[in-house]
Amino acid sequence: MAIETKPEILSLTEAELTELLVADGHKKFRAQQVFQWLHLKQVFDPAKMTNLKPEFHDYLRARFTLPEFKILNETRSPSDQTAKYLFEFGNRQVESVWLPYENRQSICISVQSGCSLDCSFCATGKIAFKGNLTAGQILSQVYGMQQLYDRRISNVVFMGMGEPFYNYDNAIRAASLIADQHGMNISRRRITLSTSGVLPGIKRFIEEKQPYRLALSLHAVFADKRRQIMDIEEKFSFEEVLEYLLQKRNDLQQGQLMFEYIMIDGVNIFPDDAKELARWAKLLKAKVNLIPMNTSFNGMHRPSDDKIIEFWQALVSRGIVAVNRKSPAKDIDGACGMLAGRQENTLKV
Ligand code: SF4
Known part of the structure; x- marks a missing residue:
């Protein structure tokens, strides 16, 4: 029965x-x-x-099933106001990050417990994948953090654990509920879904004319390098993804697309990388968000400040809007690629 x-x-x-x-x-x-x-x-x-x-x-x-979650752990940064939260939903745990900036209040939330992908620079990829979160569980991270602070959340990025386009329906449903005018009413342009390049999801997102911002985690602009650091490249090549976006560029709103680019010393920050990245960014009118690797992980290292500035200048001098994002929350392992949970999460075997 x-x-x-x-x-x-x-x-x-x-x-x-x-x-x-x-x-x-x-x-x-x-x-x-x-x-x-x-x-x-x-x-x-x-x-x-x-x-x-x-x-x-x-x-x-x-x-109805009513919202039920626990916050098992809070880690506040001693150097800035960022904080990381470990949420538990039944047997699933995920991490979310509170990221205060001067002019906005961002949060970074998870869509899956663990991740079925395994980017070599990412701690989430190393823990066991436990599955998709429901829309309610994705929202619970937003509401759970909002309950802790008076400061109103203004920006939400789906860039924590997991690949949003492998949990497309729940991620989009959660985004639309966050933006609902009878709910938190957060502007759709302040909600960002970040994908490693899941082409069917990107196609659906564009065909459905979703109003949210789309961040493509590019991280390399040569296939051999990208394959080295992102296993998704075996399934959906970045060139196929970018060619598709190029065909559809008139369907994207101004400023809707951005590239995420993690800077790894000795891997993806050579002059040729900057030139090729600038070429694609110009073709697609995409802003580039440069994220220096936070720490050393899996044999990869953060570049020196000089190299970071050099790479950033190589983009800016080509007319690209490139943001050299400091890594907030890095001293609490809450920065990009560092979310791995702390309790109950086992390593992938
Ligand atoms: S970077 Fe994103 S897609 Fe890659 S393993 Fe980590 S969570 Fe998954």
Whole structure:
């Protein structure tokens, strides 16, 4: 006999919630109230939804799976205001990062527990892959962190553990709920999905005219080098991805596409790399986000400051908008490529 699973309330859109509540004989406005408690006020316990009657609290508990997560660990940076959180959803753990900047409040969230890919510079790729998160679990990281701070989150990047386009439906659903005007109402242009280059996902994203920003983790612009550091290159070559984006460049909004480029000493920061990266960035009108490797990992090292500046200048002198992103959160292992969880996560075998 099939086990009936209850719908996960946090993953539902307001329209879906309305449909279910109305079908159960409740008034439409109840769905609006519940949606706002969940997504605007981030209150998950029905007993605290003060404009609803106790019988309705019981109905919600019986009818839906309510958000349930624990924050197992918090690591605050001693040198800046960044903080890293270890969330637990059942037997799955993921990490998320709070990244305050002067003019914005960003967070970096995970879409999978572990990652099925294995980029050689990334700690997440080395731990066991436990699976996709639901949209509600992706959102729980946003709401869980927002509950801890008065400062309002303004930017969300899907760049923590996992590949968003291998969990496409849940990632897009979570993005649309974050942007919902009856919820946190975060501007769609301030929500970024980062992909290692999963071509079917990129195609779908563009065909569906998704309004979010798309960050392509390029990290190398020669196939042999990219293959050396990113296993995705075996499946979807970056040239195929970039050629596709070139064909579709008129379908992208201005500033929607950016390249992420991790700088690894002796690997991908030679003059030829800068020249080729600049060529593609110009063709696709993409901003380049340069991320110096945070530390030494897996035999790879951070370049010297001189080399970082030289590479950045080689792009800027070719007219490319290149941001040399400092690595916030690096002293808490919360920077790009450093999320590996701390408890229960076993290594890949
Ligand atoms: S960099 Fe991203 S895609 Fe690559 S292993 Fe890490 S989490 Fe996965």
